[in-house]
Amino acid sequence: MSPLPLPSWILALLLLSPMGVGAAEQVFLEPGRFLRQAFDGDPPPPKVLWLTGERRKQVSRILGHPPPKLRVRYWLRGQRSAWILEEIGKERPITVGIVIEDDRVVEVRVLVYRESRGHEVRHPFFTRQFEGARLKQGDKLDRRIDGISGATLSVRALKRLVRLALWLHREVSR
Amino acid sequence: MKPRLRSLVTALALLPLTALANGEEKRLERLEAQNRELNERLEALASMLEEEAGSPMHHSGGVIVGGYGSMKYTNLESGKKLDFHRFVLYFGKRISERVRFESELELEHAMAGASYSGAVELEQAYLAFDLDADTTLYTGLFLIPAGIVNETHEPTTFYSVYRPKVEKYIIPTTWWEGGAMLNRRLSGGWSVDVAVHSGLETSAGSDYKIRSGRQRVSSALADSLATTGRLKWTGMPGVELAATVLRQGDITQGQDPQAGGATLWSAHAILQRGPFGVRALIAEWRLDGDGPKAVGADRQRGWYVEPALRPWEKWGFFVRYETWNNKAGDNGGEDTRQGNIGVNFWPHPDVVFKAEYQKQSGSDDDGVLLGMGYRL
Structure with a gap:
């Protein structure tokens, strides 16, 4: 029997490595910390908005489901609101924290990422594109967001959530 | 009437009213308590429903079904054809929190059988293990991490009716193999893939053409495994830079003593800024041995560049120039050159219609192409 070539040994090692599988979910920022950052360390008490009737229809239209x-x-003080929303890109929900003030996006943070592909959306180089964005006609974002190759579904999920947060802010602050 | 008597009479007169007020107060208290209880019940019910709908197990409990497909009409000098080229079904399931299964089953050219050109192909079927939050191990049948469209090839994700010829004849997409692959996502937008997998089996009969060497993991000869490494950077929105190197000890799986090892290297860039975009790719194979050298197949290479403009969300325009040669060695022939110019229309992000004009050197494959595609 001839000795196994190097690729075979590497293959064997790779196949044995699942023995130590770890966590798939990645928490980048605890929701509580996100809220403290959003309101200078003193977040207001949470409020609840029911998604019923016409409001549910509008939310469905923005999300596509x-x-x-x-x-x-949500958390509201004056004209600033903070939202912690979830949306599935391909398979599992991405938890996103969004701060809105005066109908404009102040900050977007990926708090928890659970998808198998598209993790690049968590980086500030991507989320910074939303800063200052507002809704235009048809509840679309007023700017183009450059995507990330191979992360299309996660990018689309974040765009939907930012549109939703802007729309919800308008609902609670009028 | 004496004052004491007057007070008594007044008190007696007001007694029914006081009793009425007390009764109303108690009724209001009862209603408030009922309202509180109803609210508590409603909150509890909503929490329970949301928990069920939003729990990870709900999303991962079932089999996820998806897919994509494309139909193409070609009106070339060589002839006219209408073809439902690809019908692909995706099945996936999260087996546990850290283990998932993903697969793609494809029917090509609508019909498969002895008298048809179609085929049923298993393009992907692997188990993915999340070793930690940034490391995933794939085992099974997976797509080779090389080029732009080999891994991301749904028709909605690229311009032109057909995939670039360089990626077809040099990479050669769609290219899958069986084995194991480790993916590690690093900071700053970097990621690394290392894979050990089944290899190609080219032959002198097909002039050692790379595409004809795909064994498709169908009782594939495994005398010579291949090793692939890819480094990718996606550290800016709209930017992807990647390079792949693959080495196989014997490109004919020991079937041809005149041939030997082979190395593929490829690099590509995707740049998208606002409405402007460009894709570029270069790839080259080097085949060892006198057999490939004798027919000029010891070098097989190609490149393309594709500038594009997407002024509106639903419309995009592109031009592409590409050149490739599966006999680019000293004893080989001339490069084939092809130019495409066309338009994509996305009525929905998951649906696309395409139209283009194509001109190719040294062939009668000039003409118009139309296509439709979708992703589920």
Whole structure:
């Protein structure tokens, strides 16, 4: 029997490595910390907005599907609101924190990422593109967001959530 | 009437009213309590429903079904054809929190059988293990991490009716192999893939053409495995830079003593800024041995560049120039050159219609192409 060539040994090592599988979910920022950062260390108490009736229809239109939740929790002080929303890119929900002030995006942060592809959306170089964005006619974003190759579905999920946060902010601040 | 008597009479007169007020107060208290209880029940019900709808197990519990497909009409000097080229079904399932299964089953050219040109192909079927938040191990049948469209090839993701010829004849997409691949995502937008997998089996009969060497993991000869490495950078929005190197000890799986090892290297760039975009790729194979050298197949290479403009979300325009040669060695022949100019229309992000004009050197494959594609 001839000795196994190097690629075979590497293959064997790779096949044995799942023995130590770890966590798939990645928490980049705890929601509580996100809220403290959004309100200078002193977040207001949460409020609840029910997604029923006409509001549910509008939310479904923005997301492209009915929302999985009946209520959305939000934090509002003056004209600044913070939202912690979830949306599935391909398979699993991405948790995103969004701060809105005066109908404009102040900050977008990926708090928890669970998808198998598209992790690049968590980086500030991507989320910074949303800063200052607002809704234009048809509840679309007023600017083009450059995508990330291979992360199309996660990029689209984040764009939907930012549009939704802007729309919800308008609902609670009028 | 004496004052004491008057007070008594007044008190007696007000007694029913006081009793009425007390009764109303109690009724209001009861209603408030009921309202509180109803609210609590409603909150509990909503929480339960949301928990069920939003729990990871709900999303991962079932089999996920998806897919993509494309139909193409070609009106070339060589002839006219209408072809439902690809019908692909995706099945995936998250087996546990850290283990998932993904697969793609494809029917090509609508019909498969002895008298048809179509085929049923298993393009992907692998288990992916998340070793930690930034490391994934793939085992099974997976796509080789080389080029632009080999891994991301849904028709909505690229211009032109057909994939670039360089990626078809040099990479050669769609290219899958069986084995194991480790993917590590690093900071700053870098990622690394290392794979050990089944290899190609080219032959003198096909002039050692790379594309004809794909064994498709169908009782594939495994005398000579291949090793692939890719470094990728996606550290800016709209930018992807990547390079791949693949080495196989014997490109004919020991079937041809006149041939030997082979090395592929490829590099590509994707740049998208606002409405402007450009894709560029270069790839080259070097084949060892006198057999490939004798027919000029010891070098097989190609490159393309594709500037594009997407002034509106639903419309995009592109031009592409590409050149490739599967006999680019000293004893080989001339490069084939091809130019394409066309338009994509996306009525929905997951649906595309395409139209283009194509001109190719040294062939009668000049003409108009139309296509439709979708992703589920």
